[in-house]
Each structure stands twice: as C-alpha cells, then as structure tokens.
Amino acid sequence: MASHRRPKQPSRARLTLLGAAASAAATVGVTATSASADPGQSIDDVREEVDELHHEAEEITEEYNGAKERETELQAEIEELQDSAARGQERLNELRNGMGSMAAAQYRNGGLDPSMQLFLSSDPDAFLDQASALDQLSAKQAESLRLIQEQQRTLDQQREEAGERLAELEDVRSTLSEQKDTIQGKLGEAQSLLNQLTEEERQQVAAAEQAEAEEAARASRSEDRATTDPSSGSTSDAAASSRGQAALNAAATKLGAPYVWASAGPNSFDCSGLTSWAYAQAGVSLPRVSQDQANAGTRVSMSELAPGDLVFFYPELTHVGIYAGNGQMLHAPRPGGNVEYASMSIMPFQFGTRVG
Template sequence: MASHRRPKQPSRTRVTVLTATAAAAVALTSQAAQAAPKPSKDQVKAKTDALYEQAEKATEEYDGAKDKQKKLEQEIADLQDKVARGQSDLNTLRDGLGSLASAQYRTGGIDPSVQLFLSSNPDDYLDKASKLDQLSAQQIEQLKKVQKKQRMLAQQRQEASTKLKDLADTRTELGKKKKEVQAKLGQAQKLLNTLTAQEKATLAAKEERASRDSARSVLGDAKPASGRAGAAFQAAQTKIGTPYVYGASGPSSFDCSGLTSWAYAQAGVSIPRTSQEQANIGTRIYSQSDLQVGDLVFFFGDLHHVGLYAGNGQILHAPRTGTVVRYESMSTIGGPFEFGVRV
C-alpha cells in the first residue's frame, strides 16, 4: 500500500536566500534602467542623421538596381521583337526554298538531299551541299541564308535567356535594398518618437533657420553658370520645398540623384540616374573655389550624395527623408566634399 507523505516544505534559510536573490535581481534591473537614461535631442539627432546617411546610401543602390531593371526590361523586349521578326523571316526563307524544290520536282526530279533538308536542320547538310552537282546556285544561296538566320535566332534567344536571368537577380536585389532602406528609416523614426513635441519643433526650427541662411548666402556673388548648368539650376530652384522620397525622380518628390537628373533633363541634358554614375560624366572640379553654379557636387567617399552647387559654399539638394529640397551649406552635409562635375 502506497504511503502518502506531505511534501517537504522549504526551509526558512532557503526562503530567505530566494527572497534575497529576487530582491537583488529587482535592484539590478532598476540600476540598469537608471544607467541608460533617455538620450538628449542632440544625441537623437546624431543617431538619426547616421541612420539617414545609411538609408541614403542604400537608396542610391536601390536606384541603381531599379534603373538596371528598367534597361533590362527594354533590352529583353527589343530582343524578343527581333526574335519574332527573325522567325518570320526564317519562315519566309524556308517557304522560298520549298518553292524552288517544288519547281524542280515539276520539271523532272527533285534531289533526295533537298527533300531531306526540307524536314530537318540544314546545319550539317550545308557543309556538303556545295559539293553536290544536283543543287543549283540559287538553292545553295537560299540554304546559306536559312543557316545564317537560324544561327542568329539561336544567339538572340540565348542572349534573351541570359538577360531574363539577370533581370530576376536584379529584382531580388531591388527587393533587398528596398527592405534595407525601410529598416533604416524605421529605426530613425523610432528614435525621433522618443523626443517630445517641443524637442522636435526645436530641431525643425534649427534646420529651417540654416536653410534660410543658406538661401540668403546664395544671393551674394557667385561665378556665373554655363548655359546648361544654369538652366538645370533654375529648374531645381522651382522645386524648393518639394519633399524627399527615396527612389523618386520627380516631379512631385525627389531623392538626391533624382533631383539632379531631373533638373538636367529640364535643360535638355540626359545624365545617369545614380550619384555614382553621375560622378563619371563631364569634367571633374576638385577645388571648391573653382565651382560654378549648377555644377554637380559629390559628398562622402562612396559618392552616395549629390547636389547642385548654388554659389558661396552652398548647395541646392534633396537631403534625406523628412526634409524637402532646400539650400544648405556644404560644411553641414555630414560628409566631406569629394569633387564637382561640370556637365
């Protein structure tokens, strides 16, 4: 018969130890919370600026992938059109060769080798065709045209297949970059949400004052712009106050390279979409004192930010998420000036 024993109660010593341990854990948690005070608005701004810079770098990579996707789609469409037209031409050539064979048959005897050709691939056959006395020069010429067209179609189909794979890879990369940008912006927004309404207003007012000061500075003396650069700069000026949106190239929103490419397009000049590609056109200007209004100006070692030189050390650009197209001092961009480009 089983015995029924009462569970052994914990000793007073053990209870005391457990209570002390729990109390210590609570105390440590409280100390940890006290050791991580709420960051100041300046600290929040510094962290969000760093996140915005990372987001802008990812944005330029996103723009590059999007531009590549657009070009690949057009190239694939062109190739598919060529293949369709080439297949139609091939069918016409085959029909013509069939007509020759039919005419030969009606006049007294089609060669068996031609019959074979009409129902098979002519590549192996053509190497021997020129040696056969039974074939006419016209038939041989027609065979050569068919073979050339078949090889061209095979090459175009292979090229289209390769580009389709590249397009699939590019779309995957595009999705990754989009998620990366959104993640950085989400982190920045969480940090900003820790600020009070008054702190947010203070930071916004500070940026607004800096932009007004830059705008006043632009009114001073500056080297004259060339015709195209001047026209691009004037176009960009009409977009002051337009919001920054990553991946946007106008006319109602822009990212940094979206603004510069749009502005030059208004001046009748087509330039690449991304800042890194824009850096490789025109004439480079390494001295800030040699810059002219409308020159492209690039910042950071990887050239992920670009704007238009506005004169007197100021630029006109689309800075980052949460801002608008505005003037800003080159000294406050957050990264070093690398060089300018005169288009």
Template sequence: MSSHRRPKQPNPAYTGILTATAAAAVAVSAAPASADPLPDPNKKGVQAQVDRLYEEATQATEKYNGTKEKANKLQQQVDDMQDAAARQQGDLNDLRAQLGLLAAAQYRDGGIDPALQLALSTDPDTYLEKASALDRISARHSGTLRQFLAQQRALQQHRTEATQKLTDLRETRTELADHKKAIQGKLAKAQQLLNTLTAEERAEAAAEEQRASRASVRADLGNQASASQRGAAAFQAAQSRVGMPYVWGADGPNSFDCSGLTSWAFRQAGISLPRTSQQQANVGTRINNLGDLRPGDLIIMRSDLSHVGFYAGNGQILHSPKPGAQVRYEAIATSGMPFMWGVRIG
C-alpha cells in the same frame, strides 16, 4: 552667362511641410548618403541614431537607383532582342515557304533533291554538318538555302542572347528588391526611434528643420555667373524646385532624392545624366577646388560619392538633402558632408 540670385520661392504650399507631426513621420523617404562624418557630436541619443539610420538608408538609395537604371536598360535590351527575333522568325518562315515551293516543283519534276530534304528537316544541325550537299543544288536554289541557314543561325543567336538577358534581368530585379527592403528597414527603425521622442523633443526636431528652411529662404548666393549655358539652365530648373519634399528614389517633378534632383534639372536643359551620384561624379569636367566652382556646377559630397547637388554660389549648395527635408539651399561648410570635387557640364 547670367548671374544667379536666389529666386522667389515658387511653391509656398511646401514651405510649411515640416511640422512636428511631419518630423515624426518621415519614414516614407530617404536620400543618398554616406557614413563619412559621424552625426553632429552635439546631438545625443535618439536623434543621433536616427541620423545614422538616415545616412545608411540614403546609401542604400543610391544603390537602388543604380540597380533600377540597370534593370530598365536590361528590359529595353530584352524587348529589342525579342522584337528582332520575331522579325527574323517571320523572315525565316518566308524563306521556308520558298523552299517548300522549290521542293514541290522538284517533286513534280521527279523527286526532291536530297539537299532540299535536309534544309526542310526539323534538325537544321544535320544540314549544317552536311553543307557540302549544297553543291548538288543549282546556283538558283543554293542562294535561297544559304540565306535560310544564315537566318536560322542569327535567330538562334538572338534567342540565346535574349535568354541570358532575361536571366540577368531576373537577378537584377531580385537585387533591386533587396535594396528596397534595406531602405524600408532603415526608415522603419528610424520611425520607431522617432516614436519614442517626447512631444517636446519632436517639436525641437521640427523647429530645427524649420530653421534650415528659413535659412534657405535667406540664403545669399552672390552674383557669380555660371560657367556654361547648360549648367545655368539646369541650375535654374533646380531652383524652381526649392521647397519640394525629399522622397527616396524620386526624380521629379514634385519630389526628389539628391541625384534625382540633379538628373531631372539637367533633363530640363537637354542633357541626360546617369541616375546615381557616383555616376554623375564621373561625367563632365572635374573641378577639384571648391573656390573654382561656379553656379550650376555639380558638387559631389562624401568619400563614397553618395551625395550630389548644385553649387549655388557664395559657398552654398542647392540640394535635396535627406528624409524629412525639402529641396533647399544650405552652407556647404555646415552641411556635415565633406566636399570631394565638382563637375562642370555643358
């Protein structure tokens, strides 16, 4: 496995994104977070309230991500069921046409067999209740009728299942809208608070983010090798996104929330990860000790598992941390988020 040093910044256009103006206009983004640690006790007043709102917004973001993934899967299932029902209806129409031909032939020969009349009726349940009538039809006709009835049952089952999936999908979309509303509400409140800051306080907040960005540029990652080729490839992809802005619900390629960055990076390495940090926490091989992590391992943060990033080496995490920030390197010890465990994939 190759070693990992911090690469040259690939997107200089993003490195100056956090000016004093941007610090007061971050309400358009949010990242998965938890209420684990209280905001920095050295931060008082408005900034502490904003930090708490961002944490709550990022928790809602991971719920949004999970619900959106569920909605997408349900939509695919509904589409597949409707396609299958359409194909079955076509087959059923063909069989009905065959039965019609049989009925016409019998009529010419002196009358329609009662069983065929039942099969061609608009009430198939009547026929099913009197299935013994099949004994009165020749073996050649019986096979076609049995196939017709089986297709009817299968079609009805698919329609019933599709109806239930559509109900689930509507409920999931309602839940999705609720999560989105919660996120936007938290961010709107944060923006209102930011608007109360003086010009000096806004400049101070912007300067703090700029210091974090400068620290990212200077981050010493050491030269430890990754534990897997796929992990190394995903980590390298994530490194190419340093400087990109955090946007809630985004999964690349030019903006990310925390789990959006990790899932996007692993897609570049040919691995499909679940969308949320909680789901990503339960894939691969768990690494319980921080000292056993290697670059490219996932690192799960906060007791509700609501934050995820890449272990970057030398006690650093590469992640998309929060609203108003960029994808960056940061010391785990000073991130303000407790380490839960690592995940090795590939």
C-alpha cells in the same frame, strides 16, 4: 536622401539634422521596433545613430537607383531582341517556304532530287556540313540553304541572348525588392529612435531647422545679387556656365518639394533625382545615379566652384546637390525633408563637377 552631417559638427547643425529627420514618419510610412535608445542616451547620441542609419539608407538608395536604371535598360533590350527574333522567324519561314516551292516544282517535273529529299527530312546545318551533298544542288538551291542556315543561327543567338537578359532582369528585380526592404528598414529604425524625443524637443529642432534653411536661402539670394551686379566686386565664386545656371534656376522652382527616395520629379525628388531633373530642364541628360553624375563633366575644387556646378559628398559620393554660391547648395536632403538651400559645411565635401 539621408540626414547629413560632418562629424563633430556644432550642436546647431545636429539639431537641424534631427529636426528634419523627426518628420520622416509621414514620408516613410514604416514603423520599426528593432532600434531603441539606451535610457541614458542624450539627444546628440540619438542623433548620431539616426544620422548613421540615414546615411546607410542613402547609400542603398543610390544602389537602388542604379538597379532601377538597369531594369529599364534590360526591358528595352529584351523588347528589341524579341522583336528582332519575331522578324527573324518570319524571314526564316519565308526562306523555308521558298525551298518548299523548289521541291514542289521538282516533284511536278519528274521527281524530287535525292539531295532535296535529304534536306527536307533533316537538320539543314547537318546537311550543309556534307560537302558531297552540296555538290548535288543547283547554285540557287545551295544559296537558299545557306541563307536558311544563317538565319536559323541568328535566330538561335537572339533567343539565347533574350533568355540571358530575362534571367538578369529577374535577378535585378529580386535585388530591387531586397534593397527596398532594407531602405525602409533603415528609415524605420531611425524613426523608432526619433519617436523617443519629447514634443518640446521636436519643436526645438524644427525651429532650428527652419532658421538654418532661411539663413541659407538669404545667403544664396545675396550671392545671386552679387554675381549679377558688376559694381559688387564679388570674386568669391567663378562665373557660372549657362547650362549650370539654368539647372540651378530650374531646381530653385522646386523649393519645398518633398524628398521621396528613388523619385526624380517632377513633384518629388531624391538627391540625384533633383539634379538629373534640373539639368534635363537645361537641355542636359545626366545619369540617374550620383556616382555616375560625378563623371558627367569636369571636376573642380571647392575654390573653383561656380553656381550650377554639381557638388558631391561622402567618400562614396552618395549625396549630390547643386552649388548655389556663397558656400551654399540647393539639394533634396533626406526622408521627411524638402528641397532646400543648405550650407555645404553640413556634409563631407569631396569635389564639384561642371557640366556643359
């Protein structure tokens, strides 16, 4: 997702965020000129603006993911309604053919009953509303007409529902297009600001980012050893659930995979895309959007976290990762970044969720 930070973080964290964002141009592929830094802006000032733009893009990306999921649902609903309507039309045709056979038999045997003539030349619904007309029909004819009426109403309802879903699908696709443009615009503005950094500054922040990622990975490996060694006496984290640990192990196989917004694997991910993919490998189906994933299990506090728990950040719950132990998480961070270990302190933590 976007670059992340807790307000007024130490300068090292700020450099890390800038370094990851500085490589975003290769991923975003958008050049924007609407954002420009004031001549007197410091690196931290630029970072503040870039961070805000990335966070805004992250919020919209989760909205995009939700709309994309709804698009898929609508397509399935429309296909089902259309299939049902097609089968219903076939059934209606069969019923009408059967009524026609009755009429033909009557004609051959001395003439068409007046009530049958009325039915064949008018709307069945209007005809059936006339109780006196029903009295003139045989029980078999009346039952056939009722079946035709019921089938016609069902068919009309299915077609109406399909039309409503198609209209909603068109609205969703329009929303997706607008959100995509907005996301790319935000990322492009951020890149325009980052382009003002000198080459030396870019190298500094890239080095700082690499150092932090390596430190987080070492801390996570240290925690892994502590939780598997009974003699370590480690009590810093609760015991991991089997599915949570399996999801964490799966996510770890994607270290270094590129962040791509709205991607859910297997070769690139956004934040909720990584968590949903990882848990799928553990046999658990998670919702696609981070806000929905927050309700997929039991909520836990910071002190109750165990490796494999989902961890959520920002009041809007727009970023999610997988707790890796020792205050570290594994996540897909932001455009231009890769799946990595990171300290949970770089973002405003809200709560964890234990799944399975």
